[in-house]
Amino acid sequence: MTDFPISEADAANELMRLARAIRRANLKYHAEDAPEISDAEYDALMRRNAELEGLFPHLVRGDSPSALVGHEVGASPLAKVPHEVRMMSLDNAFSDEEVAEFVARVRRFLALPEDAAVVMTAEDKIDGLSCSLRYEGGRLVRAATRGDGSVGEDVTANVAFIGDIPQALVGDDVPDVFEVRGEVYMARADFAALNERQAERGEKLFANPRNAAAGSLRQKDASVTAARPLRFLAHGWGAASAVPGDTQFAVMKRIEAWGVPVSARLVRCAGVEEMLAQYRSIAAARAGLPYEIDGVVYKVDSLEWQGRLGFVAKAPRWGMAHKFPAERAETVVEAIDIQVGRTGKLTPVGRLAPVLVGGVTVTNVTLHNRDEVARLGLRVGDRVVLQRAGDVIPQVVENVTRGQKLGGVERAPFVFPDHCPECGSEAVAEEGEVDVRCTGGLICPVQRIERLKHFVSRGALDIEGLGEKSIIQFFELGWLERGPGDIFRLKRRREAILALEGWQDKSVDNLLMAIEAKRQPDAARLLFGLGIRHVGVVTARDLAKRFVRLERLREEAARLAVRRDEAWAAYNAAMSAVAGDGAVTPDQDKFARKLAGELAGLIGVEGVGPEVTLGLIEFFHEPHNVAVWEDILSEVSPPDYVVEALDSEVAGMTVVFTGKLETMSRDEAKAQAERLGARSAGSVSAKTDLVVAGPGAGSKLKQAAALGLRVIDEAEWAAIVARAGA
DNA sequence: ACCCCTCGAGTTCT
């Protein structure tokens, strides 16, 4: 026997550490464009790994880095750049009423009196692509596209050719760090000239200036960008070590003074009337502007108010885009197909004679559901008016030939199917529901594929390079038979994948690397990826926050399932003498609802009511789901879900606000609690840690007293917030 | 018993 210089146990240990270190290095290298270790160090790790694997072939790990090529793997055309401050989008308004509503909402949230003046800025909204320019010490160090809002793409080299974007900001008040945010766009005249050139050279034409700008900026080869006439207008800022002013308007003026263009139509408005006047003035000027715009953006001018208003899921509460009416077009519905989604929902889709709407050719349009088709009285062959809602998703506005014969020929009405077109199972609409669903569940191959797609999708595990095509391909080969866990076993099929058409060494490595990178997935994303009914991104996050480890959530769901079954059995035993059995009686239904409500109370997460609770119980009750879940957990281990919150004395507490609050609205108080790492609940219970009571508090205060809870007033709350430094 | 808001689910095209 050979005398090894290292024991087998030590080698196994070291291999594990190496796998982890190399994985981490790869991640840093690709995802964040900020390598932690040098190439030489990286190579040393790889060599040591290969050496140990040579000594102990039976210790080669399933996730061995040696199966994967190194640093160049996963290299996408443009490097990823995380945004220090998320790039948000804005809520849209399409009518004067919605604008008035927006101002009223701001007033309500800030608890301002009805007649208090709310100053807003207004400016034209350019149809380009958002870009963030980071200046450090006044010099441009990085330019990034918006991406998904959290992570964008590095276009630093590309924007070097945009004359509007200075390489350095000029002024004695330029902060150390300042990110200018704005829109990269192509002027109309330049767009026309570019397309002319493209036509002359027989190259592809761009559909509109927006696409031309996007295509020109996101180039791996920056020299292509150099030849394209791009421009830039600032409309805000992101991360900043200091903000030069206390109003939106003042800061924009400073940015302009530092040398970055700002819209000439940026103004301040004293109220709804002035905002709408500005909207109309910009709308009138629209055709004569050098660039394309799709609306007007309003922002609360006071930065202090902006801070208090904060954000909802993906947009600030202090801004709004007032869009121009959408362009419309007419076309013919040539067919109506039925699609099956991951939840089994049957969605009718109209196949259209191609038509240009708002700069894009549209050939498909969702018809949503059975009722919508009926509402439009839609039959194959009808002419319809289309518009792109919010200038993006096409929708049918009107059926022009409703009920008419076509060339004297009567057409059959569209019959919505009562069986799944994919698996033949019965398709039904639940009592009181609009959606028709395939009842096949996991029998239905399309549902299974859709669930897999959901699992790897951007909001869930976000496995790059595993798209619809590959999923279908692998699924049909039976490689994803057991469920999402199979994805993590694909590496055993490396050779088999390589043998498939369209797969090269490099693409397989990229894929396997992307999969390996998700061995420690974010618990909330994993939970979301399971596709539990009514559990979306937000709820998944809230649940993960509450349970920290997903296994605890599963246990709780299992406990609740037992509780439900017992309560249900007891109820039916007691009632059987009276009601008899058969279909669910109204009383039974009422009891079931009440029971679900009580169980929801035990979960104790805001936003999780009876329906969501039932979704959780049923998911973890179904043996097949549990098997899938355990299978996934045998492959991945999500770290405990701990959210970083501002350090405060109420972190981890459950706070209830009651009574009238004087200096802030309820929503604002709740948002503050979240920021301090506390949960805000709607009602007082034994789980409540702290009650913030304003004047006029009633039953909740009594309850709090009965439970002996700590009760404070608004001023004390404000002090806690201040101490946390929020 | 309602009303408002937020969340979930499905979808378009490049």
Next chain:
DNA sequence: CTCGAGGGGT
């Protein structure tokens, strides 16, 4: 982006 529906407040 829009729609419907769930949750929570009034």
